[in-house]
Amino acid sequence: MKKLSALLIVIIAVFTGCTITSVDDYYNTTEKTGNNKITVTINCDTAVDYDNKIRKNGTILENYTVYLEDNSTVFDALKTACKENKIQFEYQGSDSSVYIEGIDYLYEFDCGELSGWEFSVNDEFKNVGCNNCPVKNGDKVEWLYTCDLGADIGNGYAGE
Secondary structure, three states: OHHHHHHHHHHHHHHHOOOOOOHHHHHHOOOOOOOEEEEEEEEOHHHHHHOOOOOOOOEEEEEEEEEEOOOOEHHHHHHHHHHHOOOOEEEEEEOOEEEEEEEOOEEOOOOOOOOEEEEEEOOEEOOOOHHHOEOOOOOEEEEEEEOOOOHHHOOOOOOO
């Protein structure tokens, strides 16, 4: 029955013009065509400190360079870095507002009700959504997991 279902999906895809990409093919496809060199770091040291059973290592990705087109955003940088490094991430929303729910299987609320992902650009936390925060050549984007609404990662805005 599974073989018949898989065959049916392939036949539908062929007739509708869809492209089927395997997971390996998706992750092995990189597009380093942009002129803007952005450095991306993803860290969750606070989750390790919170409960060593949740995470054994806080460094998910360190100083990884992505190349993006003009008018790219922090979200584009994260999406590209995760794809190129086969790092799972999940988000909700669309063009007007994107919210990062989890990165590398570490989700909001995994370390308490004030935990989740925040980002900074050039060591400055931004008060906008990641898809509304532009990046430019030379920017340093950091995604940091907080267990205390940003206070534990140096976000002075936290709690306001």
